[in-house]
Amino acid sequence: MSRVLQAYRFALDPNNVQAANLNRHAGARRYAFNWGLAFVKAALGQREAEKSYGLSGDDLTPVPWTLPALRLRWNQIKNGIAPWWAGCSKEAFSAGLADLANALKNFTDSKKGKCKGGKVGFPRFKKRGKARDSFRYTTGSYGPCGELHVKLPRIGPVKVHEPMGALTSRLVDGRARLGGATVSRTAGRWFVSFTVETEREIPDTPSARQVRGGVVGIDLGVKHLAVLSTGEKVPNPKHAARAEKELRRTSRAYARSQPGSNGRAKLAAELAKQHAHTANQRRDGLHKLTTELARTHRTVVIEDLNVTGMVRNRHLAKAVFDVGMGELRRQLEYKCGRTVRNPKTGTDVYVPGWHGAHLHVADRWYPSSKTCSGCGWRNPSLTLSDRTFTCKRCGLVIDRDENAAINLRRLVDREYIGDVKTARGADRKTSALAVPARRQVAAKREPGTARADQTGGASPRGEAA
Numbered sequence: 001m002s003r004v005l006q007a008y009r010f011a012l013d014p015n016n017v018q019a020a021n022l023n024r025h026a027g028a029r030r031y032a033f034n035w036g037l038a039f040v041k042a043a044l045g046q047r048e049a050e051k052s053y054g055l056s057g058d059d060l061t062p063v064p065w066t067l068p069a070l071r072l073r074w075n076q077i078k079n080g081i082a083p084w085w086a087g088c089s090k091e092a093f094s095a096g097l098a099d100l101a102n103a104l105k106n107f108t109d110s111k112k113g114k115c116k117g118g119k120v121g122f123p124r125f126k127k128r129g130k131a132r133d134s135f136r137y138t139t140g141s142y143g144p145c146g147e148l149h150v151k152l153p154r155i156g157p158v159k160v161h162e163p164m165g166a167l168t169s170r171l172v173d174g175r176a177r178l179g180g181a182t183v184s185r186t187a188g189r190w191f192v193s194f195t196v197e198t199e200r201e202i203p204d205t206p207s208a209r210q211v212r213g214g215v216v217g218i219d220l221g222v223k224h225l226a227v228l229s230t231g232e233k234v235p236n237p238k239h240a241a242r243a244e245k246e247l248r249r250t251s252r253a254y255a256r257s258q259p260g261s262n263g264r265a266k267l268a269a270e271l272a273k274q275h276a277h278t279a280n281q282r283r284d285g286l287h288k289l290t291t292e293l294a295r296t297h298r299t300v301v302i303e304d305l306n307v308t309g310m311v312r313n314r315h316l317a318k319a320v321f322d323v324g325m326g327e328l329r330r331q332l333e334y335k336c337g338r339t340v341r342n343p344k345t346g347t348d349v350y351v352p353g354w355h356g357a358h359l360h361v362a363d364r365w366y367p368s369s370k371t372c373s374g375c376g377w378r379n380p381s382l383t384l385s386d387r388t389f390t391c392k393r394c395g396l397v398i399d400r401d402e403n404a405a406i407n408l409r410r411l412v413d414r415e416y417i418g419d420v421k422t423a424r425g426a427d428r429k430t431s432a433l434a435v436p437a438r439r440q441v442a443a444k445r446e447p448g449t450a451r452a453d454q455t456g457g458a459s460p461r462g463e464a465a
């Protein structure tokens, strides 16, 4: 048995008073963030002025750059500037300050070049209606009370939309412990998400089914939910097509509406609701798929997704697809084990997942779509609209997504066999004989790092399988 972190998310049905209260808490978090940012900016300005007078070192006004410093200042000042603070949970203000401290840290790290990806700018003020409404509880008496209510300090017991069966029974018999709650609003609807530390049996060796399943590559399709290297096409969840059609209609109406008009605001709200609905349906479909994949394969291979460099795409299908790609990876990461590089030491650490399979994420530059899975020929001019791959060398004609999925599977077969150049054709047979990928990876584990099957080392987050 090992302890893992899991998240449980429930939709809330607050009454009008509670809804106003939830809004007020989200506002409190925003208020604390903006107050802290204004304070930091003022202190920075003051320092610049002092430097021009010739002051230096300890004589300069200190800038509250960290969470403890921000908290200290806030507690000294809150009665004066926000006498209403006691009406909201302290945690809401704390969360705002923590977010600010985090944003400031990211900014400094990025400046020093420590951050991967794009440059992080100086934090900006959060506008009401623009920033995401949310706040957190980490201490105090929050949590499920009964099957159908959630206790939130200062707000009271709020009804949940569906019974919390699995979570409450785990909490009651002590198999799970609460580690925080986040309340947030998506598309006009409030949700609570509990982080729960729970016990889970994580297998140490692959099951017979997983060995039989071997390595599988997955490519996310637009027309299908996913296409596997076995050629299997996993259909989109039921009703998804209808939901997407409605979404398309609303987004067209939105584009035609008058900027700033009431109608446009209504359509924007409707659009957000439909977007959330479509994403939920896709997520449910992905949960079924990822659990099945992790239970029946030793190694699952997916593409990397360049999230920071991703161009915001206007096409709806692409937007839905991108969300799905990130979600697929997130789910597979905790259902399968994976190797992560420790940025400090540069060594690879193996983090086990729930089902004892292994997840391999292809290098971002691996041309899975552009390479012929039959002979290795590359088609550099392949575009997103080409739905079939036609090889000009060996004449293979194959579904684009299936071709990519096969290439992804091959990537791992080759890497673990150590046969990079001459694999062609032969690798299909050798894959079944290859050393289980997870043992090889486990051997690379950094000495001294705890494995989740020894202590609570793993912390995969996500919903129940």
Ligand SMILES: [Zn+2]
Pocket: 372, 373, 374, 375, 376, 377, 391, 392, 393, 394, 395, 396
């Ligand atoms: Zn070919």
